[in-house]
Amino acid sequence: MGKHNVRVFSSLEEMSWAGACAFEDLARLKAIEGKTFSAALSGGLTPRLLYHILASRALLGRIQWKNIHLFQVDERCVPPDHPDSNYRMIREALLDNAGIPAENFHRMQAEQSDLEQAARDYASELARVLQPQDGDRPRLDIVFLGMGPDGHTASLFPGTAALEEQSVWVRPNNVERLGLRRLTMTLPVLNGAAHVLFLVAGADKAEGLRKVLEGPPGQLPAQLIQPLNGSLSWLLDEAAARKLSPATRGER
């Protein structure tokens, strides 16, 4: 893969603070311009501390939510109060503590029986808020992505149909290997973002991360995240980065 903007932090906490500061800085710039700031949040465990930090910074008045709209990158097909729900994790870590106007968080309704309709509804919500020019894809200001040990990101798992999607912005995805159904943003939306930040922590990610950043290109879903007109950053902790070469780590 080409040169990456890789930053390695000594801990998950340091990494999370860096991600939260990037969010805060970019949101402030858009607020100065009087424009809407849009962010898409991943689920899983890694970003939870970052979301807690955002909530704490907001309580200090450092983040003005009135012009910020939050979306979900993906969601499991469970009720919103289910322990596996990404929404539940985001609500508990961020929404319940930061005073975000309810209309500024856009929940993926993956519990719906008609997932195709839920996907269309979410794509309409993206269009309503981000108002892309005719024929354009929505341009999110920042997207926080995680990565599984298998190199999946969002709910784009190796060998699944959603990886091939080049037109719709949100779609269901069957993950037969795991017996899961998910709702996920697709590569056209993720690669249309202005800033994509991967947050990867933990020793269990080290081998997958080495393959993604140093292995043959185009093999794993996370390698397909290549913003067309935006930045791509990898925020890692030491445990996840331990198999990376000094060059990949950005060390001379």
Ligand code: 6PG
């Ligand atoms: C999800 C996420 C998924 C996640 C990775 C990493 O719905 O689970 O969107 O893509 O980011 O699986 O998960 P962890 O952060 O829990 O390791």
